[in-house]
Amino acid sequence: MKQAKYGLLLFVFLALPPVVNILESIMIIHMHMQMPLLIIAGVLMAKFFLQRYPKFFETWNQNGIPGILLFLVILLYWMIPRTMDEALTLTSVEVFKFISLPFLAGVPLRDSWRKLGSFKRNILFIVITIMSFALGLLYVKSPVQLCNNYLLIEQITLGWGYLTMAICLVIYLLYISFTDQSAYE
């Protein structure tokens, strides 16, 4: 239960207005730090929900697929340029961000992760790699400013952030496909 408490603590910390302001003032930090941290807070807090309502997760997320799909839906939603803009200008969207990322992405991710075999996990990695590449190219190559609240240069920085992440994921995928994982276990 300690984990869930740390998760809650992280969540509350991230929701503090000054912290929100700092993290959202720079585009790449907004997207590559605040949002992942919210998911991590959810992953940590998931322990509480999994212990409290094991039956729910057992019946509705038996093989982990519904949960991981929900995780991907939420992830994809926050990759639309508009949603990031509106999180800054509309309170309702901002509130939805703080609810959806931890509870609709982080919690199901944890439950699904342990249910997915290594094959499905790798598919998930590949999907995320493709998404990162696509978004990286979109943000770097787009001639127009996609988000009204950030400068073009920040958009390009974010694009390179995505490309870097995608490259790292590719290295990881190559690594696991050319090494025998069972030898290390």
Place this chain on the structure above:
Amino acid sequence: MKKHRNSLGIVVVLLFGFTLFYFGTDGFTAYTAETARVNQLKEDQPKFPIVTLEDSNQRVYPFSEFQNKYVLVTFIYTTCTTVCIDLEMNMSEVYKRIPEAYIGEEIVFLSISFDPTVDDPAKLDMYKNFFESDGETWRMARIENQAELDLLLDEFGVIVIPDDYGNYAHNSAFYLVDKEGSLIDVMDYKDIEGSASKIITILNKEVGA
């Protein structure tokens, strides 16, 4: 039974995802806040607020000066080295395509600076020459009162973000204001032909009526 619920879970998640994306993008039409903003403006048709303009000829007047004329508005600042130049270049192309009889009579062109501390009338006067603006049927003006300027930018959804080097990032478009001072269209400034023909159609209808 459990297997069944699991599949149902997948369906529910996909439906939820569809609904979320549908409402998040106004029925798959607006993926950026800018598109959403323009769609919203066209629907709302906000009134041009009461502001005082000071133009390149040092004349000071309210926006109601243009009553009974259409006004094509752009927002600029003269030290801009990027998009404003394209924007004003394209504005001059549109200007050239409007039949001469309408110019000044039915429609007036107006470039408004959102950097009033730098862009005084002298500066605007120099700037207008780059684009062959005559300062009369195509005016360049600033709004000195910051509160009035902010009100206008807010009403028309113009977002201006200063960077640390005296430059600004801002969204650009042609804003068409009708004779009663309502914003009736926000047009893509890169589409010269489309914008010009749209304006000509509106003016033709006006004169014919």
